[in-house]
Amino acid sequence: MAVTIKDVAKIANVAPSTVSRVIANSPRISEKTKEKVREVMHQLGYHPNFIARSLASQSTQAIGLIMPSSTDIVFQNPFFPIVLGGLSEGAQAKQYVLHMTTGKTDHEIYEGVVSMIQGGRVDGMILLSSKVEDKVLSYLHEQDFPFVVIGKPFKDTESITHVDNDNFKAAREVTNYLISLGHEKIGFIGGDLNLVVTVDRLLGYEKALEEAGIPLTSEYIIHNQFLREGGREAVQILLSSGAMPTALVVADDLMALGVLNALDEVGISVPEDLSIVSFNNVMIAEMAKPPLTSVDINIFNLGFEAAKSLIQKIENPNEPAKRIIIPYEIVERLSCSEPKAKKGSTP
Incomplete structure (x- = not known):
């Protein structure tokens, strides 16, 4: 026979209405009473009938x-x-x-x-x-x-x-991070321009360049899907245009993995030849070769x-x-360094 609210109430020594309020997590019931009733529910294996509750409360939960x-x-x-x-x-x-x-x-x-x-x-x-x-x-x-x-x-x-x-601020900050390393040829690989997150990150990137007095190069800006293949295709577009930056802001870790794969295939090393900062800080970023500097957006x-x-x-x-x-937090790893020209000029 199925356990009922009345069974729970009897053993917990409370009214059935109190059990109902505990199930609904009512603020009118003390935490001590909630704990006692929930313990009895667990002991008896009682599971609330949410369909019946929905009909009574006009709520689907x-x-x-x-x-x-x-x-x-x-x-x-x-x-x-x-x-x-x-x-x-x-x-x-x-x-x-x-x-x-x-x-x-x-x-x-x-x-x-x-x-x-x-x-x-x-x-x-x-x-x-x-x-x-x-x-x-x-x-x-x-x-x-x-x-x-x-x-x-x-x-x-x-x-x-x-x-x-604050995607605008985060993109502005990571672009400034690359600028602080000495990069001036900085590209942006973003997602669909119909996504507000893409627009905000693009605007943050552009603002950082503007504030640093670095001209915007349209050939450096590529948009594609937030997929590994999207990153690979973006690199192919950059290579075919002949406009290869020394650093990239990539709006997603999975895209950045595709970027790494495509660069490796043509012999471009990260970070020796090109630095990368990406977004999301999922496990991909930590396990990539090299591990990616990424914005942890929680x-x-x-x-x-x-x-x-x-x-x-x-x-x-x-x-x-x-x-x-x-x-958010910028997690620094091994995908960024000074541009090659700067390294060569270091005494």
Whole structure:
């Protein structure tokens, strides 16, 4: 016979309503009582019936995740498993489950989001990226449906809760780091220009060059997908143009791995011939040859804070919009050095 709330209440010596409030993590119940009831639940093997709770409370206890339309990026780029880990932990803390959208195109994803919301299958949505043109974000905003963006919205920034790094500042800082080593021929390999993170990092890179009085060279700027192949293709474009910089700011570690592979194939050594700084600081950066200097953007925390912020909005509709900035850190490894010309002129 299945264990019931009444069974838990009897052994814990509390009212059934108290058990219900513990399951809902009500602030009206003391932590001591919560611990006692949860211990009894564990001993008895009691699992709350979330479907029944949803019918009673008009809440699904579910969060929808809006994934990129490119499955290659989701399955290959380590950013997504890590951010999903943070989202999962943040949701689990409040007993929410996660539902992922599926779709091969932006249109399919949009239709899936509309269906999910109109069908009452989720209490809120999290966008795992921010685009310059984003039909889904506009729909959520117009519907006044609870949602949070990982990344900075391109517009309506003050009225949309989002969790982000200061990508402009980070890109400016790593470009200045390369300039401080003596580099003047610095390139930028970024992702899709429809992604706000790409735009912010590009602008930070350009600002650092401008402040240093270094002319912008358009041939040094390449955009591609946040994939290993994207980095390889970017190097091929640079080589074919004949405009090879002495240093690169690469907007993603997986792309940077592709850059390293392509450079190695043509006999260009890192950092002896070319220095590289990348972003994300996933395991790839540490295991690359040479290990990559990378910006640690605290991916797990981006996910955790996004889930936490969305649940706050769900449980308190009057919760004001917030901008949560997750700190970053530049982790120096072995992929950067002075340019060859400078080394040769050192006494």
